[in-house]
Amino acid sequence: xxxxxxxxxxxxxxxxxxxxxxxxxxxxxxxxxxxxxxxxxxxxxxxxxxxxxxxxxxxxxxxxxxxxxxxxxxxxxxxxxxxxxxxxxxxxxxxxxxxxxxxxxxxxxxxxxxxxxxxxxxxxxxxxxxxxxxxxxxxxxxxxxxxxxxxxxxxxxxxxxxxxxxxxxxxxxxxxxxxxxx
Numbered sequence: 001x002x003x004x005x006x007x008x009x010x011x012x013x014x015x016x017x018x019x020x021x022x023x024x025x026x027x028x029x030x031x032x033x034x035x036x037x038x039x040x041x042x043x044x045x046x047x048x049x050x051x052x053x054x055x056x057x058x059x060x061x062x063x064x065x066x067x068x069x070x071x072x073x074x075x076x077x078x079x080x081x082x083x084x085x086x087x088x089x090x091x092x093x094x095x096x097x098x099x100x101x102x103x104x105x106x107x108x109x110x111x112x113x114x115x116x117x118x119x120x121x122x123x124x125x126x127x128x129x130x131x132x133x134x135x136x137x138x139x140x141x142x143x144x145x146x147x148x149x150x151x152x153x154x155x156x157x158x159x160x161x162x163x164x165x166x167x168x169x170x171x172x173x174x175x176x177x178x179x180x181x182x
Contacts, residue, residue: 005060008051012072015044016079023080023139028087031141038139044076045132070109073128074102080135090138090154097158098131101165108172115179123167127160 022037051069055061078099084090134157137150 003055003060003062003065005051005055005058006062006065006068008047008054009065009068009072012044012047012051012076015040015047016072016075019044019076020079020083023083023087028083029141034139034141038136041076041080041132041136041139045136048073048076048128048132067109070106074106077102077128077131077135080139084135084138094154094158098161101161105165105168108168112172112176115175121164121167121171123160123164127157127164130157130160133157 019037019040022033022040025033025036028034048069051065055065081090081095081098085092085095130153134150134154137146137153140150142150
Protein backbone atom coordinates (compact mmCIF):
# COMPACT_ATOMS: atom_id res chain seq x y z
CA UNK A 1 0.00 0.00 0.00
CA UNK A 2 2.84 2.44 0.76
CA UNK A 3 4.43 3.25 -2.57
CA UNK A 4 5.34 6.53 -4.25
CA UNK A 5 2.11 6.70 -6.26
CA UNK A 6 0.01 6.29 -3.11
CA UNK A 7 2.17 8.85 -1.26
CA UNK A 8 1.46 11.38 -4.02
CA UNK A 9 -2.25 10.69 -3.63
CA UNK A 10 -1.85 11.37 0.10
CA UNK A 11 0.02 14.61 -0.62
CA UNK A 12 -2.91 15.71 -2.80
CA UNK A 13 -5.28 15.09 0.10
CA UNK A 14 -3.07 17.17 2.42
CA UNK A 15 -2.95 20.03 -0.10
CA UNK A 16 -6.76 20.37 -0.14
CA UNK A 17 -7.04 22.26 3.19
CA UNK A 18 -3.92 24.29 2.35
CA UNK A 19 -5.58 25.35 -0.91
CA UNK A 20 -8.78 26.32 0.90
CA UNK A 21 -6.97 28.42 3.51
CA UNK A 22 -5.15 30.34 0.77
CA UNK A 23 -8.36 30.76 -1.25
CA UNK A 24 -10.17 32.37 1.67
CA UNK A 25 -7.40 34.63 3.04
CA UNK A 26 -8.76 38.12 3.60
CA UNK A 27 -11.96 38.56 1.65
CA UNK A 28 -11.08 35.73 -0.73
CA UNK A 29 -10.34 38.12 -3.56
CA UNK A 30 -6.83 39.33 -2.81
CA UNK A 31 -4.66 38.81 -5.88
CA UNK A 32 -1.56 37.51 -4.09
CA UNK A 33 -3.49 34.88 -2.14
CA UNK A 34 -5.54 33.82 -5.15
CA UNK A 35 -2.34 33.26 -7.13
CA UNK A 36 -0.91 31.33 -4.16
CA UNK A 37 -4.10 29.23 -4.01
CA UNK A 38 -3.78 28.60 -7.74
CA UNK A 39 -0.17 27.43 -7.28
CA UNK A 40 -1.20 24.92 -4.59
CA UNK A 41 -4.14 23.78 -6.73
CA UNK A 42 -1.82 23.32 -9.72
CA UNK A 43 0.67 21.27 -7.66
CA UNK A 44 -2.18 19.09 -6.41
CA UNK A 45 -3.46 18.55 -9.96
CA UNK A 46 0.04 17.69 -11.16
CA UNK A 47 0.39 15.06 -8.42
CA UNK A 48 -2.68 13.39 -9.92
CA UNK A 49 -0.95 13.12 -13.28
CA UNK A 50 2.24 11.74 -11.76
CA UNK A 51 0.69 9.24 -9.34
CA UNK A 52 -1.29 7.55 -12.10
CA UNK A 53 1.65 7.49 -14.50
CA UNK A 54 3.96 6.07 -11.82
CA UNK A 55 1.44 3.45 -10.77
CA UNK A 56 0.93 2.20 -14.33
CA UNK A 57 4.55 2.46 -15.51
CA UNK A 58 6.20 0.85 -12.50
CA UNK A 59 3.60 -1.70 -11.44
CA UNK A 60 2.51 0.29 -8.37
CA UNK A 61 -1.20 -0.08 -9.08
CA UNK A 62 -3.00 -1.07 -5.89
CA UNK A 63 -6.67 -1.38 -5.02
CA UNK A 64 -6.10 1.31 -2.40
CA UNK A 65 -4.70 3.65 -5.06
CA UNK A 66 -7.48 2.85 -7.52
CA UNK A 67 -10.02 3.92 -4.89
CA UNK A 68 -8.07 6.66 -3.07
CA UNK A 69 -6.97 8.48 -6.23
CA UNK A 70 -10.48 9.36 -7.44
CA UNK A 71 -11.49 10.27 -3.88
CA UNK A 72 -8.51 12.64 -3.63
CA UNK A 73 -9.53 14.11 -6.97
CA UNK A 74 -13.10 14.61 -5.77
CA UNK A 75 -11.90 16.22 -2.54
CA UNK A 76 -9.75 18.71 -4.43
CA UNK A 77 -12.31 19.49 -7.12
CA UNK A 78 -15.16 19.61 -4.60
CA UNK A 79 -13.31 21.92 -2.22
CA UNK A 80 -12.43 24.25 -5.09
CA UNK A 81 -15.97 24.32 -6.50
CA UNK A 82 -17.59 24.93 -3.13
CA UNK A 83 -14.98 27.54 -2.23
CA UNK A 84 -15.50 29.42 -5.50
CA UNK A 85 -19.28 29.25 -5.11
CA UNK A 86 -19.10 30.52 -1.51
CA UNK A 87 -16.97 33.44 -2.71
CA UNK A 88 -19.54 34.19 -5.44
CA UNK A 89 -17.06 33.53 -8.26
CA UNK A 90 -18.90 30.51 -9.62
CA UNK A 91 -22.66 29.90 -9.70
CA UNK A 92 -23.86 27.25 -7.27
CA UNK A 93 -25.61 25.33 -10.05
CA UNK A 94 -22.23 24.65 -11.71
CA UNK A 95 -20.81 23.35 -8.45
CA UNK A 96 -23.90 21.23 -7.79
CA UNK A 97 -23.98 19.65 -11.27
CA UNK A 98 -20.32 18.69 -11.08
CA UNK A 99 -20.45 17.53 -7.46
CA UNK A 100 -23.60 15.43 -7.92
CA UNK A 101 -21.93 13.62 -10.81
CA UNK A 102 -18.67 13.13 -8.90
CA UNK A 103 -20.36 11.84 -5.74
CA UNK A 104 -22.72 9.67 -7.79
CA UNK A 105 -19.93 8.00 -9.78
CA UNK A 106 -17.86 7.51 -6.62
CA UNK A 107 -20.88 5.83 -4.98
CA UNK A 108 -21.33 3.70 -8.11
CA UNK A 109 -17.68 2.62 -7.87
CA UNK A 110 -18.22 1.55 -4.27
CA UNK A 111 -21.47 -0.24 -5.13
CA UNK A 112 -19.82 -2.45 -7.75
CA UNK A 113 -16.48 -2.82 -5.94
CA UNK A 114 -17.05 -6.49 -5.09
CA UNK A 115 -17.14 -7.19 -8.85
CA UNK A 116 -14.01 -5.13 -9.56
CA UNK A 117 -12.82 -1.55 -9.69
CA UNK A 118 -14.29 0.67 -12.39
CA UNK A 119 -11.23 2.26 -14.01
CA UNK A 120 -11.28 5.83 -15.25
CA UNK A 121 -12.27 5.99 -18.90
CA UNK A 122 -10.54 8.19 -21.45
CA UNK A 123 -13.54 10.51 -21.33
CA UNK A 124 -13.33 10.57 -17.54
CA UNK A 125 -9.65 11.49 -17.69
CA UNK A 126 -10.37 14.25 -20.22
CA UNK A 127 -13.20 15.49 -18.00
CA UNK A 128 -10.85 15.64 -15.01
CA UNK A 129 -8.26 17.61 -17.01
CA UNK A 130 -10.80 20.10 -18.37
CA UNK A 131 -12.38 20.53 -14.93
CA UNK A 132 -8.96 21.21 -13.41
CA UNK A 133 -8.10 23.79 -16.08
CA UNK A 134 -11.51 25.48 -15.74
CA UNK A 135 -11.34 25.59 -11.95
CA UNK A 136 -7.74 26.80 -12.04
CA UNK A 137 -8.78 29.64 -14.32
CA UNK A 138 -11.56 30.61 -11.90
CA UNK A 139 -9.15 30.55 -8.97
CA UNK A 140 -6.92 33.04 -10.76
CA UNK A 141 -8.02 36.69 -10.53
CA UNK A 142 -8.98 37.02 -14.21
CA UNK A 143 -11.13 39.62 -15.94
CA UNK A 144 -12.15 40.66 -19.43
CA UNK A 145 -11.50 38.21 -22.27
CA UNK A 146 -9.54 35.92 -19.93
CA UNK A 147 -12.61 35.48 -17.75
CA UNK A 148 -14.73 34.89 -20.86
CA UNK A 149 -12.28 32.16 -21.85
CA UNK A 150 -12.57 30.67 -18.37
CA UNK A 151 -16.35 30.50 -18.82
CA UNK A 152 -15.97 28.71 -22.16
CA UNK A 153 -13.65 26.12 -20.60
CA UNK A 154 -16.06 25.72 -17.66
CA UNK A 155 -18.93 25.13 -20.10
CA UNK A 156 -16.94 22.36 -21.76
CA UNK A 157 -16.12 20.93 -18.32
CA UNK A 158 -19.80 20.82 -17.33
CA UNK A 159 -20.76 19.16 -20.64
CA UNK A 160 -18.01 16.54 -20.27
CA UNK A 161 -18.99 15.98 -16.64
CA UNK A 162 -22.58 15.16 -17.57
CA UNK A 163 -21.70 13.10 -20.66
CA UNK A 164 -19.09 10.95 -18.90
CA UNK A 165 -21.38 10.49 -15.91
CA UNK A 166 -24.08 9.09 -18.16
CA UNK A 167 -21.49 6.89 -19.88
CA UNK A 168 -20.30 5.39 -16.56
CA UNK A 169 -23.87 4.63 -15.48
CA UNK A 170 -24.75 3.02 -18.83
CA UNK A 171 -21.56 0.91 -18.70
CA UNK A 172 -22.27 -0.19 -15.11
CA UNK A 173 -25.84 -1.20 -16.00
CA UNK A 174 -24.60 -3.09 -19.07
CA UNK A 175 -21.95 -4.91 -17.00
CA UNK A 176 -24.49 -5.78 -14.30
CA UNK A 177 -26.90 -7.20 -16.88
CA UNK A 178 -24.07 -9.23 -18.45
CA UNK A 179 -23.18 -10.74 -15.06
CA UNK A 180 -26.83 -11.62 -14.42
CA UNK A 181 -27.06 -13.46 -17.76
CA UNK A 182 -23.76 -15.31 -17.28
